[in-house]
Amino acid sequence: MRDFLKALPKAELHLHIEGTLEPELMMTLADRNGVNLPYGSVEAIRAAYDFHDLQSFLDLYYQGMSVLRSARDFEDLAMDYFRRATAEGVVHVEMHVDPQAHLARGVSLATVMEGLGRARRRAERELDLTSAMILAFLRDRPAEEALDLLERAAPYWESLDAVGLDSAELGHPPAKFAEVFQRAKALGLARVAHAGEEGPPDYILEALDVLDVCRIDHGVRCLEDPTLVERLCEEAMVLTVCPLSNVRLKVVERLEDHPLPAMRDAGLTITLNSDDPAYFGGGLLDNYLACRWAFGWSREVFLDLAGNAIDAAFMSEARRAELR
Ligand code: HPA
Ligand code: ZN
Numbered sequence: 566m567r568d569f570l571k572a573l574p575k576a577e578l579h580l581h582i583e584g585t586l587e588p589e590l591m592m593t594l595a596d597r598n599g600v601n602l603p604y605g606s607v608e609a610i611r612a613a614y615d616f617h618d619l620q621s622f623l624d625l626y627y628q629g630m631s632v633l634r635s636a637r638d639f640e641d642l643a644m645d646y647f648r649r650a651t652a653e654g655v656v657h658v659e660m661h662v663d664p665q666a667h668l669a670r671g672v673s674l675a676t677v678m679e680g681l682g683r684a685r686r687r688a689e690r691e692l693d694l695t696s697a698m699i700l701a702f703l704r705d706r707p708a709e710e711a712l713d714l715l716e717r718a719a720p721y722w723e724s725l726d727a728v729g730l731d732s733a734e735l736g737h738p739p740a741k742f743a744e745v746f747q748r749a750k751a752l753g754l755a756r757v758a759h760a761g762e763e764g765p766p767d768y769i770l771e772a773l774d775v776l777d778v779c780r781i782d783h784g785v786r787c788l789e790d791p792t793l794v795e796r797l798c799e800e801a802m803v804l805t806v807c808p809l810s811n812v813r814l815k816v817v818e819r820l821e822d823h824p825l826p827a828m829r830d831a832g833l834t835i836t837l838n839s840d841d842p843a844y845f846g847g848g849l850l851d852n853y854l855a856c857r858w859a860f861g862w863s864r865e866v867f868l869d870l871a872g873n874a875i876d877a878a879f880m881s882e883a884r885r886a887e888l889r
Contacts, residue, residue, distance in 0.1 A: 569864055570853045574888050576657040576874035577650065577838055577849050579782050579805035581701070581731065582681065583630045583663055584841025585646035594632035594641070602632070614844055619763050619814050620733055622844060627666055634672060639680025640687075646842075647688040647696075653850035656888055657878055658688075659697040661729050664714055665706055674714075678721045697726040697879040699757060702745060704730050704737035711745045715752075726879035727755035729782065730772075734764040739771040746776040755779050755879060757805075762816060766790035773802070780805055780877060785816060788824050788831070798832040803877040808852050808859075810840035820859040829866070836874040 588610035595602045604610045610629075616622040633639060643660070650658060660681075667677050681698070688694040700718055702711035715728065728749040730742055739758055746756050758772040762783035769787050772778045773796070784804035787793050797804070806828070808820055817823045828835055837856060842848040847855070853870075856862055875888050 566857055566864075567854065570857065570867060571654045571850055573654060573853075573867060573871050574656045574875070575654050575849050575853070575871050576659075576836075576878045576880075576888070577655050578659045578780070578803075578836050578874050578878060579807055579838035579840055580658060580660050581626075581663065581841050582643055582646065582660040583633070583666070584626060584845075585649075585843050586629050586633075586642055587645065587843045590642065590645055591629055591632050594634075594638050598632060598634045598638070600632045600634075603628075614813075616814055616844075622814055622841075623733060626841065626844065630663075630666060631670060633667065634676075636676050636680035636683070639677055640684045643681050643684030644687060647684065647692055647694050649842075649848060651688075651692045651694050653848050655694070655849050657695045657697075657875070657880055657884070659699060659726070659879060661699045661701040661731060663701050663703060663731065664718070665703045665710060668714070674717055674721070678718075678724070682721075682724060695880055695884055698724060699727045699729040700725050700754075701729040701731045702742060703732040704739075704741065704759075705733040708741050708745060711742060712748065715745055715748055722752060722754070725754055727757050727779075729756075730758040730760075730776070731782070734759060734762055734768065738764070738768055740775045743775050746778075750777060757782055759783055761786040762811075762814075766793050769793060769797075773800075779803070783807065783811075783816075785811060785824055785828070787833070788827060794831050794833065797834075801834050803834045803836060803873065804828070805836050805838045807838045807840035807845075808856055809845045809847055813845040820855055823859065825856065826860050834873055834877075835870060836877060837870050838874075 588607040756778045757780045759782040760772040761769040780803040
């Protein structure tokens, strides 16, 4: 089964590129850039990854990315991840990027976008790995800041596929970002949003109605609202579920308790994703394998899930045909 799941062409639709920063590279970049980390070793970094909710993770996630300073750092970050992903049978990656977190510490948008852009072009050339880019807004920051970011990103609109919404969910409902998502739509950008990870089903509904999203990131709490589930099924709305993330952030106690099987039984369109692989204990293949162990799913189930991701990906029809 491992060989089968590894060879299966997999698309990763829910990934934060800053969440691919492995402790080894974090140490290397800290040395390169003279950044002081509160850890003495790779082991000490890993030992700190003991989260009790989304916020406790986000605190370390934002601290970790402080080592990223130059375009070369961002290129190294993404290339390192792209190589690991390729080795796991990942053929397409859609990455969220969090520019506000970098702007806030004096790293320019050009630095971020040029570094990641170089890595994307190299990955396509050197690894036959295609990618998409999702400009994410931090929902725990003011909506005006998100609008300002979208306008500042004008030189990069062409290289963007979508806008997204991430960071601390509770208390920051999607409707707060109605205006910026409307602007993104007018620019011809697709829209996705994290909703129903820690937040209530109402946030999922709001993301659909107010932000007009084409995918819901996480969405696991939808099962609490049968009417919402019915609608998500009717619209064949894609949910980008992140099993290992949900365990690490205590959305569920154990993977065996995860609502994934119930979500599939309800007829929802599910994809499997890794979210922040450096922090949550594994990449996309590890997430597939963990589901195999927890749920005993057959090859057919994984073919279906991997197919959902290829179908929902922001990629050319030629590439889609090649991967199907
Ligand atoms: N949820 C919300 N925001 C995030 C996450 C996540 O899992 N990872 C990085 N930003
Ligand atoms: Zn996420």
